[in-house]
Amino acid sequence: MIPSASENAPAPDGEPARPHLLLRAGDSVCALPLAAVRRVVKALPVHRLPGAAPELAGLTEFAGEPLPVLDLARLVGAAPGAAPAYPVTVIAWAGGPQDRELVGLAADAALEVVEIGEGAVVGGAAGVVAGEAEVADRAVRVIDPVALAGGSADGGPTAAGGAG
Amino acid sequence: MSAERPGTGVAGSTAGVVEAAAGGTWVLVERAGSLWGVAGEAVARLAPGVRLLVRGGAAGPPGGELAADRVVAVVSGLAVRPVPRSLARWWGEPAAGLAVYGERPVVLVDPASPPAALRARAARDDPEGLDDEDDDGGNRDGRRAERNSGPAG
Numbered sequence: 337m338i339p340s341a342s343e344n345a346p347a348p349d350g351e352p353a354r355p356h357l358l359l360r361a362g363d364s365v366c367a368l369p370l371a372a373v374r375r376v377v378k379a380l381p382v383h384r385l386p387g388a389a390p391e392l393a394g395l396t397e398f399a400g401e402p403l404p405v406l407d408l409a410r411l412v413g414a415a416p417g418a419a420p421a422y423p424v425t426v427i428a429w430a431g432g433p434q435d436r437e438l439v440g441l442a443a444d445a446a447l448e449v450v451e452i453g454e455g456a457v458v459g460g461a462a463g464v465v466a467g468e469a470e471v472a473d474r475a476v477r478v479i480d481p482v483a484l485a486g487g488s489a490d491g492g493p494t495a496a497g498g499a500g
Numbered sequence: 501m502s503a504e505r506p507g508t509g510v511a512g513s514t515a516g517v518v519e520a521a522a523g524g525t526w527v528l529v530e531r532a533g534s535l536w537g538v539a540g541e542a543v544a545r546l547a548p549g550v551r552l553l554v555r556g557g558a559a560g561p562p563g564g565e566l567a568a569d570r571v572v573a574v575v576s577g578l579a580v581r582p583v584p585r586s587l588a589r590w591w592g593e594p595a596a597g598l599a600v601y602g603e604r605p606v607v608l609v610d611p612a613s614p615p616a617a618l619r620a621r622a623a624r625d626d627p628e629g630l631d632d633e634d635d636d637g638g639n640r641d642g643r644r645a646e647r648n649s650g651p652a653g
Contacts, residue, residue, distance in 0.1 A: 383533060383534045383535070383604065383605060384533065384534070385534055385591050385593070385607070385615075385617075386531075386532045386534070386615070386616065386617035387591065387592065387593060387615070387616055387617065388590060388591040389590040389591065389592075391590045392587070392590035392591055394534075395534070395587075395598070395605035395607070396605060397600050397603050397604060397605050400600055401581065401600060402581055402598035402599060402600050402605040402606070403605070404584050404586050404587040404590075406586065406590070430584075430585075430586050431585065431586075437584045437585065437586065438584075439584065439586045484586055485584070485585045485586045485589070486585045486586065486588075486589040
């Protein structure tokens with residue numbers, strides 16, 4: 337889990353770099369800011385809700401609390417990959433600092449922690465993806481924790497936020 | 501005994517009913533593989549075939565009928581949690597809150613507007629509660645994808 341320098345996405349001079357947890361989701365690799373990660377556990381059993389969007393894997397229980405679990409591969413539009421050998425549920429903070437809530441992210445594997453510079457994230461934000469960064473010669477989709485709860489990086493709600 | 505923790509709230513048009521029941525009795529039923537909770541005071545009668553006749557609450561109809569696969573338990577003192585925004589975003593059904601029973605998540609039902617999976621007619625015609633999805637045809641996923649991309653996209 338200790339990143340090597342070659343695996344980090346370098347930050348332009350003066351730009352801060354922050355640790356991110358790399359997750360395999362289908363045929364993609366995603367990066368979630370480590371500050372948003374509360375825990376990584378073996379895949380929790382989920383109970384699917386009838387009529388839910390594919391992005392919502394279902395509900396589970398964690399530490400005595402109900403927890404929605406989102407399908408990370410669906411969230412980022414990744415194609416299905418090989419059957420995961422060690423699927424995990426990432427317990428993550430979603431939303432902004434004032435209104436955060438816990439959410440589960442179903443991923444195929446937790447890979448490693450790398451440093452990603454803010455300036456290294458390029459491309460337009462879409463949904464929960466803030467952009468892409470290149471880590472060890474592979475494109476990594478950087479997740480915006482605020483958007484996981486329906487907000488956007490600038491603090492405002494997305495079009496889907498507040499539904500229900 | 502109220503198990504509701506300070507700072508928690510309940511969304512939904514019959515929040516009063518649910519809040520009153522937070523320390524009271526809940527009827528837990530299983531439907532489509534999930535657990536659902538109905539405030540005991542909203543249940544007027546439990547009919548054969550696992551049909552719950554419910555009072556709709558102040559904002560709802562005078563009565564309604566919910567269908568379930570089986571009654572799991574009648575419990576008191578559920579710790580009621582608000583519906584997370586991340587759940588509401590990807591599940592368009594109304595709910596009054598969430599709870600946990602026996603390490604299983606429970607969706608607390610708003611008796612005035614129960615989810616499609618529990619509505620008696622939908623349950624008979626479509627046990628998975630996917631009537632709306634069928635009606636929408638293939639547009640549903642497209643709309644969701646469009647919504648999910650949001651203005652940030």
